Amino acid sequence: MLGKLLKHEFYATGRLILPVYVCMVLFTVLHWAATSFMPFPFLASGFGSFIVGLLFFFSILSSFAVTVVLFLLVVHRFYATMFKDEGYLTHTLPISVDSLIWGKLIPAVTWIVVSIVLWIPLMFLLHHSLGNMFGWFWGPWGPWWFPSWRDFFAAFTPDMILELLLFFLGMLAFIITAYSALAIGQMAKRFKILSAVVAYFLINSLFLPLIGSIFWEINRQYSDTLAFLVQGVVFYFVLRYILKNRLNLE
Numbered sequence: 001m002l003g004k005l006l007k008h009e010f011y012a013t014g015r016l017i018l019p020v021y022v023c024m025v026l027f028t029v030l031h032w033a034a035t036s037f038m039p040f041p042f043l044a045s046g047f048g049s050f051i052v053g054l055l056f057f058f059s060i061l062s063s064f065a066v067t068v069v070l071f072l073l074v075v076h077r078f079y080a081t082m083f084k085d086e087g088y089l090t091h092t093l094p095i096s097v098d099s100l101i102w103g104k105l106i107p108a109v110t111w112i113v114v115s116i117v118l119w120i121p122l123m124f125l126l127h128h129s130l131g132n133m134f135g136w137f138w139g140p141w142g143p144w145w146f147p148s149w150r151d152f153f154a155a156f157t158p159d160m161i162l163e164l165l166l167f168f169l170g171m172l173a174f175i176i177t178a179y180s181a182l183a184i185g186q187m188a189k190r191f192k193i194l195s196a197v198v199a200y201f202l203i204n205s206l207f208l209p210l211i212g213s214i215f216w217e218i219n220r221q222y223s224d225t226l227a228f229l230v231q232g233v234v235f236y237f238v239l240r241y242i243l244k245n246r247l248n249l250e
Contacts, residue, residue, distance in 0.1 A: 009107045013108075021115075078182060180236075183243060
């Protein structure tokens, strides 16, 4: 049953985010192609500058749109399908609470990872495009904020791989904490969204520093990450308990 739920969730979320991915890739590649292959006299003309500037604007805009859509996928969709009208159908499915949680969690994490994987090469293309347009300025300053491909792959040391693994687990913990805050907020009789925001703020301002201070004495380098992971595990069971025993659908 989890497989069917994942298939439905990927289909529902993919319809929303895939067009945004296409726009982000299309505008960034077109901007790179324009600055790389169009003759300089055309680029220096008013019309050429307008076209290149427009492509740059839409490539940046689509990148921000991905962030907005990811927020909708991670937060809004979970709330709408679990605690709003659609929740009545969701919670009548012959499936365990754990499967419901992972059926939302896996697609959310997958789309975040896909977004990061897409964003990295597109930012390299954008970096190259800006170098073509403003080489007199970008040459000295570009590498300062964005590395070359060689520097980027050279950074993949065992420590970096460990950092990426911890980042991935931390991302899971972040989403679980957000889901838990939404679950806590839905138990309120009024102002459910506000209650969820307050719950998320209190979790991260009280619980997280407390656990972090404990891990600080054990491993200072990864104390924050470890604390975040423990927080994710704890609030996974909080979320599980609320969905199973304290559900309060609107």
